Amino acid sequence: MSSTRGGDDVVNVQDGAAELSVSCGEGSGDLAIVDDPGFDRVDADCETLQRPS
Numbered sequence: 001m002s003s004t005r006g007g008d009d010v011v012n013v014q015d016g017a018a019e020l021s022v023s024c025g026e027g028s029g030d031l032a033i034v035d036d037p038g039f040d041r042v043d044a045d046c047e048t049l050q051r052p053s
């Protein structure tokens, strides 16, 4: 996985599989689109979590 250094990234791991570690990298407005926060393990550098609607 690559990300722009210092950017606000969108990481989409809403794939039905459990991620052991999701890193959003640097930036203060990173968004992680996850299956469920208790299912995908998301690092603290992902400021915002979006669950399935």
Ligand SMILES: [Ca+2]
Residues within 6 Å of the ligand: 013, 014, 015, 016, 017, 018, 019, 034, 035, 040
């Ligand atoms: Ca997932």
